[in-house]
Amino acid sequence: MNYHIRPISAAETRPLRQQILRPHQTIAELVYPGDDHPLALHLGAFITETLTGIASFAPEACPDVPAQAAWRLRGMGVLPTVQQKGIGTALLDAGIHYVKQQRGDLVWCHGRSSALPFYRRYGFVTHGDEFVVPHTGPHYVLLYWIR
Numbered sequence: 676m677n678y679h680i681r682p683i684s685a686a687e688t689r690p691l692r693q694q695i696l697r698p699h700q701t702i703a704e705l706v707y708p709g710d711d712h713p714l715a716l717h718l719g720a721f722i723t724e725t726l727t728g729i730a731s732f733a734p735e736a737c738p739d740v741p742a743q744a745a746w747r748l749r750g751m752g753v754l755p756t757v758q759q760k761g762i763g764t765a766l767l768d769a770g771i772h773y774v775k776q777q778r779g780d781l782v783w784c785h786g787r788s789s790a791l792p793f794y795r796r797y798g799f800v801t802h803g804d805e806f807v808v809p810h811t812g813p814h815y816v817l818l819y820w821i822r
Contacts, residue, residue, distance in 0.1 A: 676760045680769045683719035685710035687786065688729040688750055695729075697754035699810045706751050709733030716773050720762045722755065728753035730766040732774055732782065740802060740818065742781035746774045749784065753811065767797055775821050788813040 720728030735747035
């Protein structure tokens with residue numbers, strides 16, 4: 676499958692954030708803290724010119740985790756029709772490469788428990804117990820240490 680990853684604006688991520696991750700919220704409610712941080716990176720995965728996956732990375736400390744320069748991954752998702760084609764991995768590769776260039780040492784997220792096998796295959800580890808986010812279900816804090 677041919678796809679390409681490129682930076683997009685925070686606003687461009689929001690329709691897919693809604694469609695894939697939070698259909699119970701309006702697009703206006705999907706402005707995340709950190710979206711407008713000057714170093715934030717928003718990535719889109721495109722097949723032809725159709726946006727099929729998204730991920731956002733911004734500097735943010737991870738509670739209870741001693742990292743020098745932590746970055747949070749938020750709003751990552753790939754359309755179900757094109758999952759398991761390498762798009763999610765490519766989004767993580769591009770984002771983590773950018774975080775490493777910015778001298779980040781940790782990428783963390785609140786990952787859905789249903790996506791845990793994907794994150795573990797990539798190298799993320801769980802931190803703490805599973806918790807429930809209202810309307811979106813069970814999650815874990817997931818950590819990826821950059822070497």
